[in-house]
Amino acid sequence: MNIGTAYFFDSRSRQMGNLSAQAAKLQEQISTGKRIQAPSDDPIISARLARMEKSDADNTQFAGNITLAQSLLGASDTALSSISDQLQRAQELMIRAGSDTLNDDNRAAISAELKSILDDVYSLANTTDARGNALFGGSGTGAAFSRAADGTISFAGTGEAPPIPIGNGVNIQPTDSGARIFGGIKVGAGTKDVFQVLGDLANALAPGGAANTAALKQSLSDAAEGLANASERVTTARASVGARGARLDIEADRLANAANDYKVERGSLEGTDIQSAVIEMQKMMLTLQATQSSFSRLSSLTLFDYIR
Numbered sequence: 656m657n658i659g660t661a662y663f664f665d666s667r668s669r670q671m672g673n674l675s676a677q678a679a680k681l682q683e684q685i686s687t688g689k690r691i692q693a694p695s696d697d698p699i700i701s702a703r704l705a706r707m708e709k710s711d712a713d714n715t716q717f718a719g720n721i722t723l724a725q726s727l728l729g730a731s732d733t734a735l736s737s738i739s740d741q742l743q744r745a746q747e748l749m750i751r752a753g754s755d756t757l758n759d760d761n762r763a764a765i766s767a768e769l770k771s772i773l774d775d776v777y778s779l780a781n782t783t784d785a786r787g788n789a790l791f792g793g794s795g796t797g798a799a800f801s802r803a804a805d806g807t808i809s810f811a812g813t814g815e816a817p818p819i820p821i822g823n824g825v826n827i828q829p830t831d832s833g834a835r836i837f838g839g840i841k842v843g844a845g846t847k848d849v850f851q852v853l854g855d856l857a858n859a860l861a862p863g864g865a866a867n868t869a870a871l872k873q874s875l876s877d878a879a880e881g882l883a884n885a886s887e888r889v890t891t892a893r894a895s896v897g898a899r900g901a902r903l904d905i906e907a908d909r910l911a912n913a914a915n916d917y918k919v920e921r922g923s924l925e926g927t928d929i930q931s932a933v934i935e936m937q938k939m940m941l942t943l944q945a946t947q948s949s950f951s952r953l954s955s956l957t958l959f960d961y962i963r
Contacts, residue, residue: 711917713823718910720819725903727829731790732896734782735836735889741772741779742886745853748772749878752860762860769857773850777808780833791833792816799833800850808850810834821906827899836892842881849888852881 751757752765781798782790792799792812801811810833818826838848847855858864859874 707917707920711914714910714913717821718907721821721903721907721910724819724821724827724829725900727784727790728896728900730782730784731830732893734779734790735893735896738776738779739886739889739893741776742882742889745769745772746882749856749875749882753875759862763862766857766860769853769860773853773857776853777802777850780837790830791836793832806854810838821903827902831892836888840881840884840888842877847881849885852878852885
């Protein structure tokens with residue numbers, strides 16, 4: 656009889672404990688809105704959620720990289736647009752300088768403006784981003800271009816900037832090397848950089864710059880070719896920047912859609928059906944109350960009551 660009584664109390668205690676635990680779990684699911692509180696609740700779904708969370712974290716990093724790349728490309732396009740305007744003005748001045756109606760003083764004034772344009776292009780070529788890095792310096796950490804005491808300008812950067820990952824196995828070049836954009840411009844049988852093209856033209860128009868009329872005409876011819884090729888190079892660079900910007904917009908939209916899909920799918924996998932959970936909770940509480948009431952009545956019976 657002692658064994659039977661102990662078993663009775665133990666079994667009823669376990670039953671009420673299980674019911675209380677299930678009720679508490681339902682209460683937590685209702686209050687948090689999450690059906691899965693621990694991996695043990697649903698190992699398969701939990702593993703899937705873990706993979707989704709890792710993918711979402713990666714996408715968040717990619718989205719940040721896209722924002723950075725968009726900023727760099729935008730700054731590059733702004734600088735290149737200004738350089739393009741300066742080169743266009745230089746071409747206008749070059750054409751004007753070829754007029755036979757100009758005297759030496761007129762050409763000296765044009766030379767002074769061309770030197771100012773050269774200074775502006777040099778400054779624009781050394782544009783830095785929000786982090787203080789040179790936009791056109793490649794992978795270098797200092798200025799993109801340096802100026803020697805004699806006025807000679809040369810590329811001070813290194814190679815190309817490292818690509819930025821914007822997706823799984825997908826990278827994009829955020830900036831371009833100044834050496835590639837502004838250097839190696841064909842002029843006659845050789846090449847010059849844009850700074851040399853502008854500088855040579857300014858010097859030829861300065862007082863005493865050209866030895867004679869033939870030398871001046873040759874300088875103007877070289878400048879015409881150099882400025883045209885330099886402008887074309889900048890235009891091509893801007894087109895490349897625009898294409899990469901469009902690619903970034905597409906990737907940004909894709910990641911935004913993926914983030915939204917992740918939230919929806921995660922909610923469907925781990926979210927609580929509140930209405931069903933409340934009904935189940937009510938059923939559970941009724942069962943628990945009935946069990947407690949039954950246990951209370953049965954445990955108070957004496958053997959005499961049972962026989963009677």
